[in-house]
Amino acid sequence: MTPAGTLRSIAPPAAVMVALLALMEIAKAAGWLPITVPAPSQVVAVIPAQWDNLVYHAGGTLRSALLGYFAAACAALALASLALSREGAERPILSLGVLIDCVPLIALAPIFVIWIGQGSALYITIAGISSFFPLLLGTVQGFKATDRSTRELFHVMAANRWQRLRLLAVPSSLPYLFAAMKVAAPLALLGTLIAEWMGAERGLGAMILYALFSFNVPVVWLTIVTICGLSAGAYGLIALLEARIVNWGPKGVSGHG
Amino acid sequence: MTEIAISGVSKSFSLGKGEIQALADIEITFPSGSFTALIGPSGCGKSTLLRLIADVFPPTTGSIRVGDHGPDAARLSHEIGFVFQDPTLLPWRNVVENVRLPAEVAKIAPRRDPAALTTLVGLAGFEEARPSQLSGGMQQRVAIARALALDPKVLLMDEPFGALDEITRQRMNMELLRIWKESGATAVLVTHSISEAVFMADTVVVLSANPGRVSEVISVDLPRPRRLDLMRDARFNSYENKVREALFGDDMKVPA
Amino acid sequence: MADTAPHQADKRPSRYAESQERLAALGRFARFVAVVLVVVVVLWQGAISLLDIEPFVAPDPLSVGQALVQETDALAVALAYTLRSTVGGVALALVLAVSIAGLFTLSPLLSRALLPLIIMLRTAPILAIAPLLILIFGRGQTTSIVVVVIVSFFPIMVNAARGFASPKANALELMHVCGASWWQTFTRVRVPFALPFIFTGIRMASAGAVLSAMLAEWLSGAPGIGTLILEASSFRKLPLMWAGVVVSMITATAIYGLTVWMERRLSR
Numbered sequence: 001m002t003p004a005g006t007l008r009s010i011a012p013p014a015a016v017m018v019a020l021l022a023l024m025e026i027a028k029a030a031g032w033l034p035i036t037v038p039a040p041s042q043v044v045a046v047i048p049a050q051w052d053n054l055v056y057h058a059g060g061t062l063r064s065a066l067l068g069y070f071a072a073a074c075a076a077l078a079l080a081s082l083a084l085s086r087e088g089a090e091r092p093i094l095s096l097g098v099l100i101d102c103v104p105l106i107a108l109a110p111i112f113v114i115w116i117g118q119g120s121a122l123y124i125t126i127a128g129i130s131s132f133f134p135l136l137l138g139t140v141q142g143f144k145a146t147d148r149s150t151r152e153l154f155h156v157m158a159a160n161r162w163q164r165l166r167l168l169a170v171p172s173s174l175p176y177l178f179a180a181m182k183v184a185a186p187l188a189l190l191g192t193l194i195a196e197w198m199g200a201e202r203g204l205g206a207m208i209l210y211a212l213f214s215f216n217v218p219v220v221w222l223t224i225v226t227i228c229g230l231s232a233g234a235y236g237l238i239a240l241l242e243a244r245i246v247n248w249g250p251k252g253v254s255g256h257g
Numbered sequence: 258m259t260e261i262a263i264s265g266v267s268k269s270f271s272l273g274k275g276e277i278q279a280l281a282d283i284e285i286t287f288p289s290g291s292f293t294a295l296i297g298p299s300g301c302g303k304s305t306l307l308r309l310i311a312d313v314f315p316p317t318t319g320s321i322r323v324g325d326h327g328p329d330a331a332r333l334s335h336e337i338g339f340v341f342q343d344p345t346l347l348p349w350r351n352v353v354e355n356v357r358l359p360a361e362v363a364k365i366a367p368r369r370d371p372a373a374l375t376t377l378v379g380l381a382g383f384e385e386a387r388p389s390q391l392s393g394g395m396q397q398r399v400a401i402a403r404a405l406a407l408d409p410k411v412l413l414m415d416e417p418f419g420a421l422d423e424i425t426r427q428r429m430n431m432e433l434l435r436i437w438k439e440s441g442a443t444a445v446l447v448t449h450s451i452s453e454a455v456f457m458a459d460t461v462v463v464l465s466a467n468p469g470r471v472s473e474v475i476s477v478d479l480p481r482p483r484r485l486d487l488m489r490d491a492r493f494n495s496y497e498n499k500v501r502e503a504l505f506g507d508d509m510k511v512p513a
Numbered sequence: 514m515a516d517t518a519p520h521q522a523d524k525r526p527s528r529y530a531e532s533q534e535r536l537a538a539l540g541r542f543a544r545f546v547a548v549v550l551v552v553v554v555v556l557w558q559g560a561i562s563l564l565d566i567e568p569f570v571a572p573d574p575l576s577v578g579q580a581l582v583q584e585t586d587a588l589a590v591a592l593a594y595t596l597r598s599t600v601g602g603v604a605l606a607l608v609l610a611v612s613i614a615g616l617f618t619l620s621p622l623l624s625r626a627l628l629p630l631i632i633m634l635r636t637a638p639i640l641a642i643a644p645l646l647i648l649i650f651g652r653g654q655t656t657s658i659v660v661v662v663i664v665s666f667f668p669i670m671v672n673a674a675r676g677f678a679s680p681k682a683n684a685l686e687l688m689h690v691c692g693a694s695w696w697q698t699f700t701r702v703r704v705p706f707a708l709p710f711i712f713t714g715i716r717m718a719s720a721g722a723v724l725s726a727m728l729a730e731w732l733s734g735a736p737g738i739g740t741l742i743l744e745a746s747s748f749r750k751l752p753l754m755w756a757g758v759v760v761s762m763i764t765a766t767a768i769y770g771l772t773v774w775m776e777r778r779l780s781r
Contacts, residue, residue, distance in 0.1 A: 012626035036648040102769040104724040107761045110746040149341040156311050156339045157362045171349045190638035208644050227641045235636050248349040248387055
């Protein structure tokens with residue numbers, strides 16, 4: 001995209017954001033907003049006092065989310081290779097994934113509290129469960145994302161298994177893997193947060209609850225903005241990596257120009 | 258010398274509980290260095306026949322010989338070049354890298370220089386371009402260059418220009434003839450177009466459907482090199498009519 | 514290429530075969546669920562008897578069954594509360610999301626300005642703002658519904674917008690040439706094209722909706738199944754807790770299955 005094109009696509013949403021923030025500020029000054037909705041400036045004002053606190057709690061959440069995310073990615077990779085290597089294994093494994101995905105985490109959380117107690121093992125587990133299914137689905141879809149003529153081409157070229165994997169399956173799965181990684185990152189954060197709400201000393205979930213119980217409205221908002229920021233940051237980082245690695249245009253195997 | 262001999266070949270596919278017979282009693286020989294066109298209605302098994310020669314799957318009965326050995330040996334020694342209907346390029350590789358792919362897989366030095374092949378198919382200056390930056394015709398040129406990378410003795414083409422517009426198609430056909438002549442390969446072209454079949458081939462094999470059988474073999478005795486003005490020639494038209502009659506049979510007779 | 518090759522022939526089955534295929538798929542799914550249930554119960558009981566697991570770690574299926582029977586009323590009341598929040602929230606989100614996505618077709622500028630923000634928010638962990646909503650809306654059912662609405666809104670909205678933009682230029686030009694009004698084009702072309710997308714959105718939303726409702730209840734203390742599970746856990750009524758977990762899992766799976774079924778019915 002040209003710089004002008006980028007500007008044209010970024011300017012309208014940015015303008016809306018700025019307008020919304022300004023509107024909130026004015027509405028607060030005019031006294032139209034309830035006490036539970038602070039002006040953006042009030043949220044910004046508590047940052048200096050809360051900074052150390054925020055960094056401490058965000059560090060805990062980030063660590064649990066990252067570990068859970070990696071555990072989920074490893075499990076997804078292992079199960080996906082099992083699903084694809086055994087005839088007929090794909091359907092039951094994916095069905096199991098769907099089942100895990102639609103079980104409400106909040107119902108599982110108390111059970112895991114009993115089993116593994118509170119602490120980072122719990123947060124990591126819940127973060128992993130929360131981000132598992134999109135990763136599994138993306139990996140399975142990705143490794144199946146080759147069309148018939150390309151597979152025939154590799155057959156006619158007498159490629160061996162390893163060559164098929166390295167030259168065909170891995171590159172063509174990358175767009176799917178990145179898409180799954182982008183979806184799963186915020187889910188890992190959310191899972192951590194929910195687990196922390198079950199009771200934690202450290203973590204943004206704990207910080208929100210402290211602020212909520214002491215009715216410290218700007219801090220509740222600040223914490224939530226931080227979580228959204230972390231999630232957007234994780235998403236953006238993966239998107240950036242994707243743009244660097246998957247740089248071959250929008251479609252998979254290209255068709256007719 | 259690479260002659261392709263097909264004798265007593267039939268091919269069935271299992272489909273659900275039943276079975277469909279794609280080809281029955283195919284008996285043809287493609288002489289070494291010849292250009293043969295396979296033409297027939299949809300479902301006559303012409304693509305299947307091409308894939309049998311390429312050892313994509315084995316015949317149900319009968320045998321196929323490519324040169325001195327079976328299709329599997331020919332494939333494993335990288336003697337077969339295949340052009341699909343879709344360009345089937347790897348989108349993450351640029352033009353030269355796509356052309357180099359067969360050599361990379363075979364772990365041998367390219368038998369023909371990828372850059373020179375790119376020039377041969379008229380893509381000089383596009384070596385570094387990604388497939389998504391090329392038009393459909395250009396992508397198909399890359400696919401042809403790739404098929405030639407290991408200097409194959411057999412060149413199999415499955416409606417390679419089917420998705421292109423008529424003008425591009427004519428131009429590509431002319432170039433394909435030039436490239437084929439220069440390569441000396443035994444070429445088999447699957448096509449839906451009567452004039453394309455006559456223009457390109459030494460022999461037009463007409464297939465009929467359900468199951469696919471050879472209904473007629475027509476030798477096209479027209480001089481080479483062939484140029485577009487050949488299409489105005491009365492002999493060209495009479496060959497076209499022969500193929501048309503073989504395809505449509507009684508429907509071609511003028512009603513009384 | 515319309516030539517004989519097996520995979521292409523079997524890609525276009527007849528309508529009848531297709532409905533048979535769906536029926537078979539449904540049957541397979543039901544069998545799968547049944548098998549999973551039986552296996553889970555057997556493994557569960559087996560593990561408890563073999564490993565001598567304390568009831569506090571996991572009660573045996575029988576006592577959970579007893580809890581299910583004894584506490585049917587409490588479970589039913591709590592489940593009804595949660596379902597009201599879930600269904601009400603998704604319905605409200607559907608109306609909001611489809612209307613707004615429809616408005617976007619009127620103004621490209623509006624869509625250029627807002628759609629990126631909406632897509633951005635769609636990827637954010639929206640559920641994280643549940644505490645804020647409790648702060649704003651108090652501790653009643655309104656909060657649960659609002660949480661469900663906000664969480665469900667984004668997937669439905671993004672899909673609906675995609676759906677309304679999905680008709681081919683030809684179809685829109687045809688309507689233009691016929692002199693159709695915006696409303697006629699919208700109802701005759703955009704809505705039919707968008708329906709499968711909207712149902713995909715509903716399916717995506719439904720998976721999160723039950724979770725959102727339960728979470729909101731739990732944080733706000735509203736009397737739904739989420740609160741029931743946590744209270745049972747804090748009062749150490751473990752069979753009841755497990756009964757609640759089982760009920761909410763089955764509910765969530767059933768709702769998800771229902772939306773998948775609706776989506777499949779519509780998108781063919």
